[in-house]
Amino acid sequence: MATVVLGVGGGIAAYKCCHLVRRLKEAGHRVHVIPTRSALEFVGRPTWEALSGEQVHTGVFEDVPGVEHVRLADQADLVIVAPATADLISRIAAGAGDDLLTTTVLATRAPVLVAPAMHTGMWENAATVDNVATLRRRGLVVKDPATGRLTGPDSGPGRFPEPDELADMAALLLDEPAAAPTMAGQDLAGRRVVISAGGTREALDPVRYLGNSSSGRMGAALAADAAARGARVTMVTAHIEVPVPSCVRQVPVSSTEDLDEAMRREATGADIVVMAVAAADFAPSSVSDLKIKKHEGDRRVGDRMSLDLIQTPDVLAGLAAARTPGQVVVGFAAETAPDRDELLALARAKLARKGCDLLAVNDVSSGRVFGKVGTDVTVVRQQGPGRRVMGSKMMAAQAILDEARSLLAP
Structure with missing residues (x-):
């Protein structure tokens, strides 16, 4: 106490x-x-x-x-x-x-x-x-x-x-x-930081969607810490369950396609771009204009319904490829792995594939991390053991921004 x-x-x-x-x-x-x-x-x-x-x-x-x-x-x-x-x-x-x-x-x-x-x-x-x-x-x-x-x-x-x-x-x-x-x-004074947060939603019909369990807590913690360190912060928010810090500018989005458009626009001129959002990898190939009825036709309990899915834009890879000299791009990865060595191997492979500067990886097996107050995150570069933080998401935010700040030009 x-x-x-x-x-x-x-x-x-x-x-x-x-x-x-x-x-x-x-x-x-x-x-x-x-x-x-x-x-x-x-x-x-x-x-x-x-x-x-x-x-x-x-x-x-x-x-x-x-x-x-x-x-x-x-x-x-x-x-x-x-x-x-x-x-x-x-x-x-x-x-x-x-x-x-x-x-x-x-x-x-x-x-x-x-x-x-x-x-x-x-x-x-x-x-x-x-x-x-x-x-x-x-x-x-x-x-x-x-x-x-x-x-x-x-x-x-x-x-x-x-x-x-x-x-x-x-x-x-x-x-x-x-x-x-x-x-x-105020080690980020005069810097501009763009952070995405929450979980995207891909519409099926006017009332249903495909989504995920992200609460947006990690993104909100990053935004609050960046603002406390003097940065001008923009937070691009998909569906979130926590308040957006009042000292940051908010840009709301819904789908991964919306997110891609907003992040490309907001990343222009930013010093640090953090993709903390949980973006859907797939979306329905078409959206029904009318609500899909449960008992339409001869459909009965237990009957199957098929969805045709298409891949959504890879927002993180796109931001990394388009970044300007000196801009630091940070990605997040939610992985399931049998042990820590495998988790880090998956993280480094994804870091290389996406082309970002840093990757914060969580093991989300067995319901860990998503929606929780605490976290267990490792910040990975291509070289080195990675920096692990176990505790509050504010502690993780501090560590992630420390690592990103170290890569900025003076």
């Missing part, structure tokens, strides 16, 4: 952090909430105490014998500041210690994740830009805000990200604290 300190700033998005506390608690973590005094104008102390199960303090002169800011700073495995207002960011950047939250941030040696939320004008103000750069230079992880509806009629960058995204980033930082310097350093 990890200890997470959640510092809540005085913005209207403070109410969304109630869900974040719940997610962290459901993951088995102990959560200490430190609201600023202005944050209590939006969500009261009793709510935070009820959700976290811990006493809530705001000032350094509360529970003086306990020296709260030192105790919490020492106990914390992760500190989250959300929503981080322009004022709160400026005070942290200046090294202020005028309340329990800022003194705790000053005193902790744990990773610090900052989630800004404010009006677009404040986010783009030169003072805020400089303060955010200062925090990142010091090793704090600052997640860019989402773009969307703000308080009142305005829209633009500055919207608080979805709490589930922050919970996923927290999971990554808790599972792999070593990821914090990479995320803080």
Whole structure:
């Protein structure tokens, strides 16, 4: 069980952090909430105490014998500041210690994740830009805000990200604290990353389709991690069962043919292209305009029905063949193999056949991986033993993007 300190700033998005506390608690973590005094104008102390199960303090002169800011700073495995207002960011950047939250941030040696939320004008103000750069230079992880509806009629960058995204980033930082310097350093800043996710569906008639069990969790984890590292991310989504990170651009598709068209278009000018989608290899040769009736004609229970299938476009091979100099193309492979040696042999053969730079291979035997929260993935190059990751899909996303980043030109 990890200890997470959640510092809540005085913005209207403070109410969304109630869900974040719940997610962290459901993951088995102990959560200490430190609201600023202005944050209590939006969500009261009793709510935070009820959700976290811990006493809530705001000032350094509360529970003086306990020296709260030192105790919490020492106990914390992760500190989250959300929503981080322009004022709160400026005070942290200046090294202020005028309340329990800022003194705790000053005193902790744990990773610090900052989630800004404010009006677009404040986010783009030169003072805020400089303060955010200062925090990142010091090793704090600052997640860019989402773009969307703000308080009142305005829209633009500055919207608080979805709490589930922050919970996923927290999971990554808790599972792999070593990821914090990479995320803080924004090693994909200025890069463009295109990621496909989910499972394609090939229509049989207006209501039926051929599909697969992919949930899209791996693609969503890749998108969230790439965005956290500073990339501009486009996510091409077939059928998915998880939310698309609010800080990425989404392009929805349905069939493998749609996917091929969208990925070829979006890959133009991208630095990294990741094919995490589970694309159908075959599709019906024709689609009925009308629903195929179960009891049509003399058809009875147990009667056979034949489908004529045709091969779909090989999207990954096409992207690899058309890539521009310097572009890194990453593929995924779902294989069934009797042992790990055979799994790696299949992966290397597919890597050579497809022509991509990296291949992330899963053994999906016995219902593993598809739709699951955890994963067991090996990132394979033509040479070397491969990099295996067993754990959360956020951990796997970090490893895959580490490998892809290493192949990019400086």
